[in-house]
Amino acid sequence: MTTFVLLHGGGMGGWTWKYVRDLLEAGGHKVHTPTFTGFGERAHLIGRDVGNATHVRDIVNVFRFEDLRDVVLVAHSYSGTVAPGVLAEVGDRVTRVIYLDAIVPHSGERTGSLMGYVPEDQLAGLDAMLEAGDGPIGSGVDEMQRAAAREHPHLMSAERQAWLLTNLTDQPMRATSSLIPVGAEKITQPVDYIAAADTVMGQMHERARALGWPVHDHPGDHALLVGDPEGTVALILEIAGGR
Template identity: 55%
Template sequence: MATYVLCHGGGMGGWVWRFLKPLLTQAGHTVYTPTYTGFGERSHLISRDITSATHAKDIANVLKYEDITDCILVGHSYSGVVLPAVKQAEPDRIKRIVYIDAIVAHAGQAPGVAIGFMPPEQAAGIAAMLAKGEGPIGSGVDQQQREQAKTEPHLMTPERQEWLLAHLSDMPLACLVNPVPAGAETLGANVDYLAVRHTIMKPMHERARALGWRVHEFEGDHAIIVGNPGPIANFLLGLA
């Protein structure tokens, strides 16, 4: 039996795996769905000091204190910038890494820059402001996603989209503007990237291919883990 550690995206939390996790556990596998500091049920901890390095420590500590070995480490969306640092911290506890429509950031890049939200100079300026204890704590990603869904609904039932949007929380702005502690290039070529057709992450798909990663294409949108988790679960089960 395999052990999966599922890492969520921006504005989300461990709750977002509600529909995918049972598809793995029913097959007899062990699944962990941690929530990053400042997200979801830990949203009361949001602060200007939280970066992707904090979240890499969150996951590395889960691996350490749960005595996890030979796990399949899975990252959706924002988690793409976290997983390389987790691998760097706990290399012997990870057997395989899977990205699900996730950000591919190189060393020294801020996540917001990697995905094209802002130029490097703007990210550096915001990071300096936050370091002085000034500026907004959150990025507003939860409200942005709710507004976008009004004109561009997710590929899922209205009921499931309502559930998804209701559970979103803000994320620390510092996560987007501070450089990542480890770049995706440090992972080598043994990475599977699950790319969906309807997404703003297409430039990330090309970055994954340029790194020599195995890119697998799926019909769906960025919230496929909620809207249509079956094909993703089947792929993950195939790695067990």
């Protein structure tokens, strides 16, 4: 039996792991799927002050209050920016890390600029504005994902895509603009990277290889955890079994 903590992507929530969680629990594993402040069922807590530091604290507190140890930490998409900060605080409780088509940040970067969405100088100015209590609360990532899916549908059934898109919520703007103080280069635990074939994360795959992480290819798209939970679980268990 393995204890998994599964971290979700932008615009999503712990709910997005539903199919993966069901399969892992059916196999006798213990699974935690926390939701970051301002996302999913915690969307009512969105605010200008909610960013990387808040989300790191969300997960560190799960580890502490649930007394989690000997954990395999899995980070999808946006949560790749959160995982290094979590590991800096409770890394002694984590035995292995899996990045699931996730962002691979370097210390001092910002999600919006490293993904090429907003120039660094503009993003830094926006972050200062948010810190002062002004500016947009949300980033509109949920509507961006819905628009992208209309142009390029996900590799899953229409019913499952509808479930995914309907449940998306906005992402706090500060999660996009704030500095990421602890980058992936600081992780000392073993890390494996699962790379989707149809994704905007190609640059992140190269960053993973540059860090010397083993990279495992998956034929799906960025929402592989919803579109192919069986294949995703098979890869996660193969990697976790290699401890």
